Amino acid sequence: MKIALLGYGKMGKKIEEIALKRGHEVILKIDADNRESLTKEELAQADVAIEFTTPATVYENIIFCLDAGVPVVVGTTGWVAHQKEISHYCIEKNGTLFHSSNFSIGVNVLFALNKFLAHCMKGYDDYEISMYESHHTQKLDAPSGTAVTLANQANEFLYKKDSWQTLKNGDKKELKHNEFPVYFDRLDDVTGYHEISYTSPIDRIKISHEAFNRDGFALGAVLASEFVKDKKGIFTTEDLFKFNPSF
Ligand SMILES: NC(=O)c1ccc[n+]([C@@H]2O[C@H](COP(=O)([O-])OP(=O)(O)OC[C@H]3O[C@@H](n4cnc5c(N)ncnc54)[C@H](O)[C@@H]3O)[C@@H](O)[C@H]2O)c1
Numbered sequence: 001m002k003i004a005l006l007g008y009g010k011m012g013k014k015i016e017e018i019a020l021k022r023g024h025e026v027i028l029k030i031d032a033d034n035r036e037s038l039t040k041e042e043l044a045q046a047d048v049a050i051e052f053t054t055p056a057t058v059y060e061n062i063i064f065c066l067d068a069g070v071p072v073v074v075g076t077t078g079w080v081a082h083q084k085e086i087s088h089y090c091i092e093k094n095g096t097l098f099h100s101s102n103f104s105i106g107v108n109v110l111f112a113l114n115k116f117l118a119h120c121m122k123g124y125d126d127y128e129i130s131m132y133e134s135h136h137t138q139k140l141d142a143p144s145g146t147a148v149t150l151a152n153q154a155n156e157f158l159y160k161k162d163s164w165q166t167l168k169n170g171d172k173k174e175l176k177h178n179e180f181p182v183y184f185d186r187l188d189d190v191t192g193y194h195e196i197s198y199t200s201p202i203d204r205i206k207i208s209h210e211a212f213n214r215d216g217f218a219l220g221a222v223l224a225s226e227f228v229k230d231k232k233g234i235f236t237t238e239d240l241f242k243f244n245p246s247f
Contacts, residue, residue, distance in 0.1 A: 001229060004028035004046035004070070006038070006061045007053035011075060014218040015050055022222055032057075040068040048225040052076055055141055062086055062097065071096035071231070073224045075103055075217065077145025087234055098228040100237040101145030103220025107194070110209040112243035114150050114196055117207060118157035119247050125160055127198040127205070132169065134185040134193045142166065143184045146194055151182050154196070 001024045005012045008031040016026050027046055030038045032053075043049060043064070048071045051061050055078030065072035066089060074097065079086075083099075090097045102108065121127055131154075133147040143151075143166050151164040161180045167173055169183040195208040211217070220237065227240050238244050 001025070001047045001226065002027045002045060003225060004030070004043055004049040006030050006049055006051040006065075006072075007076070009052065011052035011214060011218060011221075012050075014214045015052065015221050018215070018218045019222050019225075022226075024222070024225075038064070040064070043068045043070050046070055047229050048073060050075070050221055050225060052221070055079055059086070063089065066090055066093045066095040066097070069093075069095065071098070071225075071228050073221055073228060074099040075221050077101050077148075078141035080145075080148060090234055094232055096228055096232055096235075098224045098235045098240075100220070100224070101149045102192075102217065103224060103237060104209075104211060104216030105220060105241065106209050106211070106216060107146055107192075108220075108237045108241045108243055110194065110207065111149065111153065111238075112245055113207050114153050115157065116245045117196065117198070117205065118154045119245070121198050121205075122157055124198075124200075126200040126202075128200070129154060129158065129161060129180045129196070129198050131164075131180070131182045131197075132184070132193075132195045133182070134169075134187050134190045136190050137186045137188060139186060142168075142186065143182050144192070144194070146192070147182050147184065150194060150196060151180075154180070 003026050008029045049065045050073045052075045058076040058079045059082050133144050155162050163179045164182050165179050167181050167183050169185045192211040197206040
């Protein structure tokens with residue numbers, strides 16, 4: 001498979017390493033300093049583009065790939081506000097878009113557990129839900145895209161709490177009766193940590209995931225590229241891993 005990398009930072013470099021090990025070819029590496037050398041003709045030589053850049057540049061890059069008719073796998077987070085618009089554009093173009101706030105197998109298991117736990121806790125109103133995430137200090141968005149996915153998943157199941165609020169860990173803020181807190185920290189050397197807990201006066205249930213390095217995200221992005229290469233439409237890691245519980 002011929003891969004174009006849009007974004008050659010920490011993730012782009014790790015994806016290249018894993019893609020090469022899996023027998024793929026990286027034919028294009030675009031980063032901020034050579035963005036002008038990205039042309040539709042060059043991009044069209046690729047079977048798939050993998051986009052890990054920044055919240056400010058991801059929108060333009062996705063549109064560019066869809067216009068070039070190249071399937072695009074998007075790992076960049078912080079673009080949920082554009083998701084509907086981009087989905088419509090992808091369908092209109094008969095294009096291919098694979099996106100996920102987290103490509104790691106472990107976090108996708110956590111997504112499935114999170115849904116199952118919220119499903120179990122529905123109606124047990126003595127339990128207060130809260131979430132916490134921490135990442136390295138260079139991360140641009142807060143809360144993380146993964147935390148946004150986890151919070152939205154819980155909201156779908158918990159009818160008492162149908163909204164959430166982002167809070168810097170340690171900050172105090174009055175929450176509305178239907179909101180739960182999503183706390184975040186930005187600390188040195190944290191690749192990614194997510195935790196969901198339900199606390200009652202008598203006990204606490206907690207599930208969490210801790211990434212030790214970026215390998216899991218990069219492998220997932222390459223697996224997603226292999227999965228999506230010859231498909232049309234919009235896909236996420238739920239389609240790839242199929243861990244989704246059925247109730
Ligand atoms: N979905 C996941 O599983 C997952 C996992 C890790 C990181 N991420 C997200 O991926 C994104 C990138 O993460 P990272 O750790 O590689 O960050 P990074 O800062 O190391 O790399 C981003 C790179 O994008 C480059 N860039 C900026 N503008 C560009 C443009 N217009 N075109 C091409 N490249 C451009 C920057 O120069 C930089 O090298 C972030 O949004 C992060 O939150 C997602």
